[in-house]
Amino acid sequence: MKVEALREGNRGNESGRTESLLPLRPFARPRTNFRAHFRDALPVLHRTGTVTRDIHIALLRGINVGKSKRVAMGDLRALLEQLGYGDVRTLLNSGNVVFSGTVGASAAAGARIEKAMAARLHVAARVTVITAAELATIISENPLIGTATNPSRYMVSVLANPAHRRRLAPLAKQDWRPEAFAMGARVAYLWCPDGILASRLHVAVARALGDGVTGRNWATMTKLHALVQGLP
DSSP: OOOEEEOOSEEEOTTSOEEESSOOOOOOOOSSOHHHHHHHTSOOEEEETTEEEEEEEEEESSOSBTTBSOOOHHHHHHHHHHTTOEEEEEETTTTEEEEEEETTOHHHHHHHHHHHIIIIIOOOOOEEEEEHHHHHHHHHHOTTTTTOOOTTSEEEEEESSGGGGGGGGGGGGSOOTTSEEEEOSSEEEEEOTTOGGGOHHHHHHHHHHGGGEEEEEHHHHHHHHHHHHTOO
């Protein structure tokens, strides 16, 4: 099975600091047909025998930050292949994996990957798995498109349990300026203009959800979406 690791021209991390080989430009509302964009972002389905397989995205929490919880992306791809998943690809070094698996098995996949990582890689980390359709919704909703102008400082906090969304409701009633906060179906959108390390909003979300949330910046989320769209 061919395994690929994606390399980008722009290298960044989730802390709000970006090393860019290309000039960073404010992103604006795309001049594309919204309906067509959403239609094209629907999940990619594979049929193997009588089993329909869907594209999933696994987001690992807190790996390769400093010297703790180090995981080589090659080892991570091999692990998912050993678990029987297909089309395994990784993005960046922060624990973003695209793979195909049985339709409707996202929650089970997350727990299964967590268990295998602890047993075989000796790394304990929460794993949140979303579908390609959920990723498409996250991208298409984008409620702060007119506010967030730097994709490396625009954070998407993905909830491990969508039911915990109610814990964030009090935050939506507060004034976070110059930061901004909005809620999606299973994510929170955080505009952190001064960076994540200086963000009161990021601290509040982390306090409300604990390890039940993992964050990625907008640049990473859009690259994941492009990776999913590029699968055969």
